[in-house]
Amino acid sequence: MTTKSLRTEPQKRLQSLDVLRGFDMFWITGGGYLTVVLSKLTGAEWLAGQMEHAEWAGFHFEDLIFPLFMFIAGVAIPFAIGSKLEKNVPAKKLVGKAFKRMLILIVLGILYNGTFKNGFADGRIASVLGQIGIGYFLASLITIYFPGIKSRIFWLAGILTGFGILQLLVPVPGFGAGVLTPEGCINGYIDRLFLPGRLHGGTFDPEGIMCSLSATGVTLMGTFAGSILRKRQTTDWQKIGYMAATGVGFIVLALLFSTFYPIIKKCWTSTFNMLAGGIGFLLMALFYLIIDHWKIRGWDFYFRVIGMNSIFVYLFVRIVDMQSVTEFFFGWLAKPLGDAGSLFLIICSLALIWLLLYYMYKKKIFLRV
Template sequence: MKSNAIRLDKNERLLSLDALRGFDMFWITGGSMLAIFIGEETGFDWLAQQMHHVKWAGLRMYDLIFPLFMFIAGVAIPYALISKLEKSIPQKVLLGKVTKRMLILVVLGILYNGALSGDLTNIRYASVLGQIGLAYFFASVIVIYTKSFRSRLYWLVGMLIGYAFIQLFVPVPGVGAGVLTPEGCINGYIDRMLLPGRLHGGVFDPEGLLCIVSATGITLMGSVAGHFLRGQNRTPWQKISLLSIIGIALLVVGLLLHPVYPIIKSAWTTSFNLAAGGISFLLMALFYMIIDVLKWQKWSFYFRVIGMNSIFVYLFVHFIDVSQLTGFLFGWAPEILGDFGQLIWIVGWLAIVWSILYYMYRKQIFLRV
């Protein structure tokens, strides 16, 4: 298997993309435990709090993991698809590839939710992996079948505005329009009416049907960043400046909208998309500047190893009881050393997961969907 790192030219690859993807996945594969421990032990409660989702409205660091991953998937689209279109590869061939990827991720997501556990009447069909697959599919179809970058921008703006209009002005029977609560939002109404099986939130699903539309928007945002990074008509520093300006503008608009149109991850409001997309642009600019422009790369190797097998590690920590193996090797530490031993246990967890990924990296084994 080959690496999925993005190649800039014959001698250089966009290492920052793998590093940022790995940085993103780090937090859900053990990094959040480390941050919570440090926050609680140092009295820096804000850090520990940031490692938990908000209950509904608002924004914390942990809420950014999912949209950042989708943004990163979008960054890869110009490299993976537009480059092939430029080589005259037929559109239907590319459509077949992204369709296959979407179907695999949807199935993996259903399996991730426990479809084989025996309770066939209570399957949750919506999933994180399914939403990634579907949003990437729709964003890719837009890229494949639009002739210009400007047309893709029209699609993006139309999605963001249209989604906001639906949430704010389309009435929910018995509730009304613009009621952005778990019970009252139109996302939940559509999920209860059309989505079979179990809903994650009871009355709504954060990866539900309408959320897929919004998630496609942030994936398209990533494709915009990828378009600028891949372009040859700007210097690297001009690219960094452009990504940073876009990121700041989107973040500011999202925050300004929050009082009247709340930032809600579970409903994927447009204000959430703008804020999360803005932060994603800024992080992409930062990682690109440090790793690919300034060439400060050694520190990023830890994250690149994670990022090059992101889907695998997401599945691995879910299906494999890493805590049992960690307890077998480091269970003595908390008993003997107390809080410091707990730190050793957490670091041991991270080391076990990373060692497996490093072995796969050395053997050039990469799970590509």
């Protein structure tokens, strides 16, 4: 995963960022299924619906999880790159490192897709990890060569506007312009032309070429939050205020533009980017307020342990069938519980995953790309 697979935890970290990352990964590692089980036991079926992606247009809680991780990756960029630029580390070296990270994530994404298992003939190249890598690389590239916030605002405006023009005004053969359906959107057309292998959606891929490039906007939004948090001369309340105001602004813009430009995650419309990024700003502000400003801690340790090994646990729950493992050891306890047995098993599964991550945390084993 990296040339240095074992790293010691830095002495000073933005704890709220690790906790927010862990909070985000919690839903992937079993938190979503836990919510579904609870909703069925309590009769709150609407809650289970939030744990599924919107079929096409619209926005569910599940649609936030992936872009939030991309936003968080962006928040880390000014901390990772800014300090090195201040130490006169050559820009080419930083670009090379970000490029290497992108390549590793693309390969890990292909592994995650099961391509090595099913064969390359029907393998899926596009992936969540690959999209994270592409977004991180492009946002890093912009931050390295355009470190000023004003310059990056122009880049973000260009990305959001440019993809809006492509999706709304550029005609797709056989469909015309602005047909935002799985078959008619320009994202799917470009994927069918240029993306090798199997497409996740058949006629399009939600992590395809244009989706990955468009999603760079969310990562770039994260760099603004990172720059705000890194500013030493700014007070905590100013940082929180700037992030909260920016978040609200993006959400309002997304809802206004959605009247003619739908919010669609599966083709990463600019309105979706603005909505997801806006929520990312609000969550970052909230977690920073509670953890780093008010220093209300203790509860956050569970999520921080997950956040410190996020890529590892993402791959782990894909490769290891935790449901079978949990049933193997605890099925005899779950069976007498009837309907509550599913709840018991998912809690056990979450506990086993967390204990593994806690062991790695205590041993200072942080596997990152």
